[in-house]
Amino acid sequence: MNEFIFFINIVVISGAVIGSIYALGAIGVTLIFGILRFAHFAHADMMTLGTFLVLVLTALFPAVGPAIGLPTAFVMMPLAMAATAVIAIGIDKAFYKPLRENNVKPVVMVMASVGVTLMLQGLIRFFAGTGSQSLFVDDRKAIFRIDLPFESASRAIVVTEPQILLFLFLAVAVVSLHLFLNKSRLGKAMRAMSDNPDLARVSGINTNTVVGVTWIIAGALACAAGTLLSLDVTLKPDLSFMILLPIFAAAIVGGVGHPYGALAGGFVVGFAETLAVFNWAFLLRPLEQALPWLDLPNNLAFVPTEYKITIPFFILVAILIWRPTGIFKGKVI
Amino acid sequence: MALIETNSIYAGYGGMNILNGVNMSIEQDEIGVIVGPNGAGKSTTLKAIFGLLNVNEGNITLRGEDITNLSPDKLVHKGMGFVPQEYNVFTSLSVEENLEMGAFIRKDDFGYMLERVYSFFPDLKDKRKQPAGELSGGQRQMVAMGRALMVEPSLLLLDEPTAGLSPLYMNEIFDRIVAVNESGVGVLMVEQNAKQALRIAHKGFVLAAGQNRYTDTGENLLNDPEVAKSFLGG
């Protein structure tokens, strides 16, 4: 029984947490892919930037959270999300829009986003250093233990408050995005532009507005993803490319330009990672007692933790070979 | 005053001109049909009118107002609608959403216009919730036209609305176009099915190598043996 609880804690909860983070990032990436047609390499650093804004706000108003009963950083998150969205639009105006208007090829846009990501990295490192920081400035992380009503279960299922907030936020975000894309005029215009940009222009859809909305959503979600991840662990300013690869993998697995695909892709990649680094020996240990001839090695993980980055890569390669349009058939290849 | 008029326009993609002085004009209640061999510049003419490529020389007027090189979204506001030759529906959007996208610039309640489009194209009403990508070629053309009609344009530009349709369906589409025209919308369209199209045309323009070869009423062009021999296949 304890093994099972251990499995839930290590695999189910952790996988869901990291999957939700990837999903939040991948939704933004996939929307940008769909509307602007390039892989946005600056997404991970936009996450870090947003988180850093949260950190600053939290340090400025440390007492807000305890007054409400939530982590201060979480209370500050909406503000930082708005700020990140504004910054994202500003970055677009300064660096992407001029190139777009020159009708450059998509790879040049990718290059430009690399330029942006390096600038963001430089700024973040200059102001925040490279060490880890905690988003809990004046408060502490609440941890919930759920004891199971079984005799044999001496361990408890452990969930932290940030994890619960993450799941709630993801649910709210996905439902709102769904309603926005399917019910609102602008949301439909976004889908239309992702489907056929020339026809969208011909129809009189204001493409600048749609691009702006895309950046608002992507920027806000990036900030939220970074913040919620950092609340759960710590804020690492140099996470950047380590998290970019799984996010891209998630977006491509789900089919680029396809927000629900990105959601699913995020969980696929997240769970694949946790399952691959999980030490199966823990689960099989009871079996060893039952079958005396069985001699299990101590470590039965598929992939050592140091090589975790290979998992999204292999998923990416597999999907590119097997079905480059993604499981949900994204339309852009 | 003419609804739309092009005064010897020169335009092309990049450096070279594809159009070398195209003149056409139609009145508010007319259907104008452009015919000509493949590569003559028919689509290019429509794109030049709709601001999708740069006009290098000459000018275009809409009811006397100069609209040369205005961007497409401005032209939509001025009451023009354009249906491209290819990729003219949002395949992943439902039929109704396609129509709503046509009405994107409208801030008023355009529900009545949806009904009107459905009454023009009754086939679409049953399929309103279906993705446009799942429709037949003819139905897609209807969606595309319906989308352009949503802003209640005074001028509709159609690029080969009957391409790839069976003769029966083709006639159906032509009937719809006539009906649309009779509701007060000027139509300028490119057609490969030249004879049938010229039959419903008030004005016809035969284009070759980026220039007007013949310009006359539809009927006169149909009856002109020269035109028939070189452009209408005997």
Place this chain on the structure above:
Amino acid sequence: MQNAKKEIILFSGLAVLVLWVLVAMGPAFGVRVLAEASCYAILALGLTIQWGYAGLFNAGIMGFVALGGFMAMLFGFPVNEDFWNTDLPAQLGGVGLKALFGIALIYGSTKLYKLGFPGKKLRLTLTLVLSLAVYLWVKTSLDPVASAIESQAGFIGGFGWPIWIGWIVGGSLAGLIAYFIGHICLGLRSDYLAIATLGIAEIIKAFLKNADWLTRGTLTVSPLPWPGPGPAEIGFVAARAVYLSLTAVIIAGLVFLLYRAYNAPWGRTMRAIRDNELSSSAMGKNVNGRRLEVFIFGSVLMGIGGAALITFNGIFDPSGFLPLNHTFLIWVMVILGGAGNNLGTLFGAVFVYVVWTMSEPVALYLLDVMRNLGEAWFAWEAPADLDSRALQARVFVIGLIISLVLRYAPKGLIPEKVAHHT
């Protein structure tokens, strides 16, 4: 004519800059910078082929560099007797045989259809399950051997062969990896290649950093032998100068080769593909085949350049590769100098590298001034790690230059001279 004049001005400026470094920092430092710049120039030539000739986005240059460096280390580093005098090599060989056997099995399972084995899905599943089983089998047999090597011998050491053999193997291996990546990605959107190369670079880095039995991991391996006489024999300046002449010969050979290829039908096809993908594929040219060639060739150069660079540094330190930042230093060299123009690329490599190296003391000096002023005027307490932050922050400048070049000088300082063949 205008262009020739501009080139003369740019190159004279570069010469003045180099002379200044030689004089101001001393010849030993100056020649070092030049030798390193020449290694970067090989990398930059590899990239200019990929990006300039074919428009391929390689975000994983540092992966190929690390691979080249590793091969140089593996072949050139002296033999480790502690390892070879035990039975560990035999055990390792055993694991290798198991791996070969497993790969043969997997390969065989993909050919089962020839025996009339039914069901495509079933075969795929079989292959996947088999691969997983083989992987686990090899891994569980490798793990104890690896830790035995680590505890008894440190790492397996090198082969003690001439190091240039390692350079060639490094280049070939880089080409092989490029073949696989390119094979998968080149038919797809151009962005996917960028993502995949980014991934492969991270993986190579993770592998080299953690496979202690092979690379000593974070403990690093040094000193690597040089292909020519080392500093101990003939002194720093002379040894570095010899090294520099070696890389210069390589570069001259490459430039000659590229010049020939560029003006040959092959080069024309390449440009046609880059500039107008659709019509050249309509012309029946094998677009992806050509691109794959270019991608492999460029990556081979990156492997060799990486080997040369790391050999020069004399130390193999797998955690020293900051994949993206250095990758994009090379990108800056290429797009600033002029993608697709070999001369421009060489200019960019030397210029950017010299500026990059000099920016370190300059940044520190500026910071020092700032700190002193801050303390004197505002009683400002500077953070203790301000120096390292300032150095890290130099990536900002790389990013800024990329953005500015793309916007204001998309063809670089010395643009590609497009020859019109009709």
